[in-house]
Amino acid sequence: MRIPQFRFGHVLALATLVSIVGYTTSALPGQSPDSAPLKKVVDVPLPGAAVRFDYQTIDPSHGRLYIAHMNADQVVVFDLKKREVVANLDGFANVHGIWAVPELGRVYASVTGEHKVAAVDMQTLKTIAKVGPVKYPDGIAYAPGPKRVFVSDEHGDADAVIDATTNSLTTTIALGGGAGNTVYDPGSGHVLVAVHEKNELVAIDPATAKIVGRYPVAGIASPHGVVLDVAGRLAFVAGEENNKLAIIDLSNMQVLATYPVGKDPDVLAFDAGLKKLYVSAESGNVTVFREMEKTLISEGTLYMPHAHTVSVDPDTHLVYFPLQNIDGHPLLRIMEPSHTH
Known part of the structure; x- marks a missing residue:
């Protein structure tokens, strides 16, 4: 994901805001805590320094959550049932993206500091391979048919393609702009990539590694975060520069509507069972929507410091937020929906 750039004055202002708000989950002004869309279940301490996290991925076959602890150069392995850390893996310089592929028994992680994918x-x-070079590996997706891993090369304006059977880099696909998140759509069999400068969603045939479509994302500036409602044939795409979220009909790739979200939206997560969409932002604001008949109904917003990454367990509906600095230490905040309608 794109790392926000702050001037000193902005950092000072942010520090002042945090000191006022406190390192807790907070309802926004005018919103009572009881009306917040999520409620805390438990905070679990995480190992490592109190520095930035990035993407997460759930492996349902082993009941594990993998968390990229970006500025600690580590991957945290968390047991979802026991709610405890299984391992804290070193050797992942500036790790960004991470994706579990249970059918292969592997997790792929963007070792951005080494321009490789582990x-x-x-x-x-154990790390069994490091593949590259990739200029700036970020988000990751897996296409099961051709057994290929697709990696957003954000600064290389491309998607890198890895053969998962040999763990070798096969090609790169020029996108014409910075790569946002990359996802696999089982419905179409295509890989979808958000392209920042083009304000497009690009479709790739994973078998040929060729672009098969470019679709404007109207109303979105610098699309980055992407998540799908596979059953509902919808895509949700967030714009970093104008703090908007688009809902796209995957049957015709048309934007149905846009919605306001927190400043600098980053990672998105969708709970297919409850039809809930979580949009986390660099500002710390998390916006929660309920999807109904191809529209989104806002359920509210809550604030947590540095809550720019989110994942959801499709079985339990619990929502996970790694928070980098709570009273000087990192922790994993586990939350549940306040309403399940």
């Missing part, structure tokens, strides 16, 4: 064995938690 393949980690889920059983041994």
Whole structure:
């Protein structure tokens, strides 16, 4: 993901705001805590320094959550049932993206500081390969048909393609702009990539590694975060520069509507069972929507410091927020929806 750039004055202002708000989950002004869309279940301490996290991925086959602890150069392995850290893996310089592929027994992680992508064995938690070079590997997706891993090369204006059977880099696909998140759509069989400068969603045939469509995302400036409602044939795309979220009909790739979200939206997560969409932002604001008949109904917004990354367990509907600095330490905040309608 794109790292926000702050001037000293902005940092000072942010520090002042945090000191006023406090390092807790907060309702926004005018919103009572009881009306917040999520409520805290538990805070679990995480290892490592109180520095920035990035993407997360859930491996349902082992009941594990993998968290990219970006500025600590580590990957945290968390047991979802026991609610405890299984391992804290070193050797992942500036790790950004992470994606579990249970059918291969692997986790892929963007080792951005080395311009490579690591393949980690889920059983041994050992790195079995590092693939590259990729200029700035970020978000990751897996296409099961051709067994290929697609990696957003944000600063290389491309998507890198890795053969998962050999763990080798096969090609790069020029996008014409910075790569936002990359996702796989089982419905179309295509890989979808947000392209910042083009304000487009690009469709790639994973078998040929060729672009098969470019679709404008009207009303969105610098699209980055992407998540799908696979059953509902919808895509949700967030714009970093204008703090908007688009809902796209995947049957015709048309934007149906846009909605306001927190400043600098980053990672998105969708709970297919409850039809809830979570949009986390660099500002710390998390916006919660409920999807109904191809529209979004806002359920509210809450604030947590540095809550720019989110994941949701599709089985339990619990929502996970790694927070980098709560009273000087990192923790994983586990939350649940206040309403399940």
